[in-house]
Amino acid sequence: MTNHPDGDQIEAYAMAVVQGYLDEQEALIIEIEDHLLWCHACLENVMREERIVAAVRSAALSTRSEIHRPKKKLATVRMAGGGNP
Amino acid sequence: MRSEQSPGQPNWTDLVDRIRHDESSALEELYRIFSKGMRYYLHRQLGPQDLDDRVHDCFLIVAQAIRRGELRDPERLLGFARTIVRRQIAEHISLAVQQRKQQVDMDLGVPLSDSRLSPEASAIRNEQEQLALSSLKGISKRARELLTRFYLKEQSREQICSEMNLSETQFRVYKSRAKARFGELGRRRLSGCELKVLQDCSQEV
Numbered sequence: 001m002t003n004h005p006d007g008d009q010i011e012a013y014a015m016a017v018v019q020g021y022l023d024e025q026e027a028l029i030i031e032i033e034d035h036l037l038w039c040h041a042c043l044e045n046v047m048r049e050e051r052i053v054a055a056v057r058s059a060a061l062s063t064r065s066e067i068h069r070p071k072k073k074l075a076t077v078r079m080a081g082g083g084n085p
Numbered sequence: 086m087r088s089e090q091s092p093g094q095p096n097w098t099d100l101v102d103r104i105r106h107d108e109s110s111a112l113e114e115l116y117r118i119f120s121k122g123m124r125y126y127l128h129r130q131l132g133p134q135d136l137d138d139r140v141h142d143c144f145l146i147v148a149q150a151i152r153r154g155e156l157r158d159p160e161r162l163l164g165f166a167r168t169i170v171r172r173q174i175a176e177h178i179s180l181a182v183q184q185r186k187q188q189v190d191m192d193l194g195v196p197l198s199d200s201r202l203s204p205e206a207s208a209i210r211n212e213q214e215q216l217a218l219s220s221l222k223g224i225s226k227r228a229r230e231l232l233t234r235f236y237l238k239e240q241s242r243e244q245i246c247s248e249m250n251l252s253e254t255q256f257r258v259y260k261s262r263a264k265a266r267f268g269e270l271g272r273r274r275l276s277g278c279e280l281k282v283l284q285d286c287s288q289e290v
Contacts, residue, residue, distance in 0.1 A: 001091055015236065017129065024171070034163040035091060037122035047125070052264055053236055055271060059217035060237040 001031040004042055014049035018057065101159035104151045115151075116144055123170055130174045139177075143170050220270040228263035235260065 005013070013032050016022040023029060036043045095118060103111030120140055127139045146169050150156055156165050202210065221229055231249065234240045240248075246256050 003091055015239070030164075030167070033126070034167055036125065037163055037166055038095065038118050039091065039093070040121055043122055043125055052268060055213075055217040056221065056232050056236040056267065058214045059221035060233045062214055062218050063221075 001035045004039065005032050005035060010042065010045050010049055014046050015053050017046075018050055018053045097162045098159040101151055101156060101162060104148065105154065107152070112148055115148060119144060119147070119166055123166070126167075126170050127174065131177055139173065143173050146173075216271060216274050219274060220267050223270045224263060224266045228259065228266060231256075231259055232263050232267065 009028075009032065013022075013029070016029075024033075036046060095114075100111055100114060100118075104115060123140050123143050124136060127143070128136055131139065143166075147162075147166050150165070150169075151162075156162060221232070224232075227249070231245065234245050234249075235242075242253070242256055245251065246253060249256075251259065
């Protein structure tokens with residue numbers, strides 16, 4: 001990874017972790033995980049994002065009876081540029 | 086061939102070289118760099134039990150492999166460390182499955198452990214859900230809709246923009262604000278809960 005993951009990548013990664021569809025063989029996941037192994041700032045951002053995803057989902061789920069859980073690749077999430085959330 | 090590096094990334098070649106030369110400061114640096122990330126992965130997969138020991142085990146395996154010269158290309162240190170962590174996780178899971186199987190056999194098919202949450206953990210989870218729910222209800226209807234569409238329904242940015250009449254920039258700004266507001270309400274309510282617990286405790290004393 002030639003740069004830090006951007007906000008969209010961190011968001012998509014955190015969503016995949018929380019929702020359990022992280023594909024550990026996917027090239028982008030491997031790159032992000034290698035990066036998180038040493039970059040504490042990005043790791044903090046991922047953990048913060050995971051907390052938000054989990055909290056929003058838990059709150060929204062309690063007001064809904066149905067949930068869609070599509071299996072999708074992280075690479076299919078459109079990665080626009082920009083900083084962290 | 087050297088891989089391209091992210092800004093701020095440590096110099097792996099130098100670090101590996103110093104470890105091979107038994108520099109204690111290099112081992113400390115390796116631990117400082119990797120322990121947090123290793124802890125995150127191990128905790129995510131295996132939970133909090135024996136976490137410090139597991140981090141330590143992974144670190145030792147990596148450090149000893151470097152010292153023995155098993156890591157030929159220092160630029161592959163990250164991939165090597167990630168593989169060690171994954172292998173440790175896989176071994177632990179395999180062992181746990183085996184132990185559980187033996188336990189079930191010994192108990193004539195009745196498993197000992199119950200995967201359901203303990204009453205305490207269940208109560209904490211309920212409180213967290215209530216806290217999150219009240220925070221979500223505390224933000225504006227439009228912000229709530231945006232967060233729910235994005236995080237729960239997993240709608241694409243394009244779909245949300247189209248159905249909520251937002252430009253891409255507005256989507257980014259609104260989402261960022263909604264998350265910040267949601268987080269702020271959660272923190273406020275959490276500190277309120279903690280204060281209430283403290284007050285309750287002091288009244289009991």
